[in-house]
Structures are given as C-alpha cells and as structure tokens.
Amino acid sequence: xxxxxxxxxxxxxxxxxxxxxxxxxxxxxxxxxxxxxxxxxxxxxxxxxxxxxxxxxxxxxxxxxxxxxxxxxxxxxxxxxxxxxxxxxxxxxxxxxxxxxxxxxx
Amino acid sequence: xxxxxxxxxxxxxxxxxxxxxxxxxxxxxxxxxxxxxxxxxxxxxxxxxxxxxxxxxxxxxxxxxxxxxxxxxxxxxxxxxxxxxxxxxxxxxxxxxxxxxxxxxxxxxxxxxxxxxxxxxxxx
Numbered sequence: 001x002x003x004x005x006x007x008x009x010x011x012x013x014x015x016x017x018x019x020x021x022x023x024x025x026x027x028x029x030x031x032x033x034x035x036x037x038x039x040x041x042x043x044x045x046x047x048x049x050x051x052x053x054x055x056x057x058x059x060x061x062x063x064x065x066x067x068x069x070x071x072x073x074x075x076x077x078x079x080x081x082x083x084x085x086x087x088x089x090x091x092x093x094x095x096x097x098x099x100x101x102x103x104x105x106x
Numbered sequence: 107x108x109x110x111x112x113x114x115x116x117x118x119x120x121x122x123x124x125x126x127x128x129x130x131x132x133x134x135x136x137x138x139x140x141x142x143x144x145x146x147x148x149x150x151x152x153x154x155x156x157x158x159x160x161x162x163x164x165x166x167x168x169x170x171x172x173x174x175x176x177x178x179x180x181x182x183x184x185x186x187x188x189x190x191x192x193x194x195x196x197x198x199x200x201x202x203x204x205x206x207x208x209x210x211x212x213x214x215x216x217x218x219x220x221x222x223x224x225x226x227x228x229x230x
Contacts (some may be wrong), residue, residue: 001169032209034216043202043220044153050209055218087153091214094168097153 002026002090006098012106019075021101023088028068032092035064035073038100039084047086048073078103108133110203110221118197118228124190128203128221135161135181141206141215142186144177146199147223154199158206158215159186193228200225 003026013019023033031051036044046055048064051071061076075082083105088098114126128142135142143158157167159177167175176189190197200223206215 032213036217043204043223044217045220046216046218049216089153089216091209091216093214095155095214095216097155099152 002029002093002096004088004090004096004098006086006088006101008101009099010102010104012104013078014106015078015080017078017106019078019082019103021073021086021088021103023066023071023073023098025069025071025090025092029090029092031067032090033064033066033071034089034091035062036087036089037082037084038087044087075103108205108219110205110219112201112203112221112224114224114226116225116227118193118226119230120194120228121192124188124193124197124201124226124228126188126201126203126224126226128186128188130184130186130205133205135179135184135186137161139207141166141208142177142179143204143206143215143217144188145202145204145217145220147202148196148199156188156190156201195228198226198228 005024007022033051034049035047038044052064063074085100085102109131111129118124141158144156159165159179174191179186202223203221204217205219
C-alpha cells in the first residue's frame, strides 16, 4: 500500500494569508494526486486532480504542484469559506488518502 | 448535475451485515466511464476507500476489506449497493457513495461527485 502523509495536521491562518499544505507519498505516484476540501458535516469536495489540474468551478486561488513523492496544495489568499479540512488522495495504486490538514481561523 | 444519495439502516448489530444503497440522479450508471464507489470516514478521522463497481458489474475492493465487502449494481434502478459482513464497532463510520473517474485508464479513480454521507453505527 502507498501511504500518504500530510503536513501539517493543522494550521491557524488569517483571511488573506497564503497557505501551503504538503502531501508526501511513500513511493512515487507520477502526479496521480487529488486534493479535496471537507467542511464539518459535509462530503469532501474535489479541488484538484493530476496534482495541478483545477476541477471545474473551483476558484483559481487554489493551486497544486509537485512531482515524484512530494506534492503541495496552495491557497494564494485565504478566504473565510476556505476554513475546512483538506485531504490528499493518491490514485496511482488502489487509492489512499492522507490523514487531513485542518485549516483554522487565527 | 449528478447527485448521489445514500440510504439504509443507521444502526447495525455486531456480526451482522451492513447494507447501503446509493441512488444516482442526473446521470445514468449505464452510460459508462465512471466507477461507482463507496468510501467511509470513521468519526473524527480520515477517509478510507472501500471499493468500486463499473456498470458492467466488474468490481475492485480495498484489499484490507475485500473478504467482507460486496458491491453490486442495479442499472434498471440507477443504483449501486454495498454489503459489509461480520461488522464490529470498528466499522462505525460515515459511509459515502461517490462517482469515480479515471484520469488515465490504468490509474485508480479519484472522486468528483459525492453523496451527503450516512452514519452507520455498529452496536448491540
């Protein structure tokens, strides 16, 4: 199984901040990575796939990058509606999720 | 706009079988190209992919759950279902159905549409 490790597990930030979340795979996954946003009591929402491709309708302040085993989700200017938990998912093999990063209000 | 809706009992006794159904609207399971999936989330925890089914009936299960999982499809009702046998308290979770899409044919799916989720508690 490919293990996915996200960091940090939580962070505090202010509206307007630039936020970066990292996901590391236990082996190379060739950009086969998706990012999801989950708000309390709601289903996850797909933000990006193929490491850097923005899902339709997702604001352009969300971006993704990376290669090999290391990937990054960046929110360029944090908005009030962005406070949520973010998960990465590798789909190179079977499909496993990271443990999540909770973005809280500072 | 594709919508998915889970249904089924919210309480299951230990050792029994958990059964859930996902009804798809706004799109046909029979149209192909998508992998109809079940994913669960233990309370306060991360996400665990359970398995998927293609409209043809072919399935793929998470190896860690494979011995207890069956996913089936009823294209006439535009539904797919999950059965998880011999449940224990460790199976208490929110269960989501989702539409999986493969970016490339040989990759596993990622998930672009999700149901709202249903909490299943395993308790006597």
